[in-house]
Amino acid sequence: MEKEDILKAVSSVIDPEVGVNIVDLGLIYEVNIKNSNSVDIKMTMTSRGCPMHQYLIDEVKKNIKKQFSDIEKIDVELVWDPPWTNEKMSLAAKKQLGWKNEK
Numbered sequence: 361m362e363k364e365d366i367l368k369a370v371s372s373v374i375d376p377e378v379g380v381n382i383v384d385l386g387l388i389y390e391v392n393i394k395n396s397n398s399v400d401i402k403m404t405m406t407s408r409g410c411p412m413h414q415y416l417i418d419e420v421k422k423n424i425k426k427q428f429s430d431i432e433k434i435d436v437e438l439v440w441d442p443p444w445t446n447e448k449m450s451l452a453a454k455k456q457l458g459w460k461n462e463k
Contacts, residue, residue: 369427386448
């Protein structure tokens with residue numbers, strides 16, 4: 361299991377307010393695989409007042425567990441530094457949201 365595998369598992373988590381997956385939104389800041397059965401994730405929200413934070417954290421855990429049933433411990437830490445900006449979004453997310461002239 362690699363970091364990319366974890367990111368792929370959580371890329372199916374869609375922010376219901378935006379309609380874009382949390383990986384393309386740039387909400388996942390860090391993935392650490394401690395051993396074959398423990399994963400630590402640092403993630404953020406688009407704003408501190410986001411009412412969906414617990415839902416998104418629960419969905420991250422659920423999707424990792426669904427993909428990797430042997431993982432026993434999943435810690436998701438919500439962080440605010442650095443603050444999220446739309447510059448963290450992938451080009452795919454920007455296109456999905458209809459942003460023009462984005463490179």
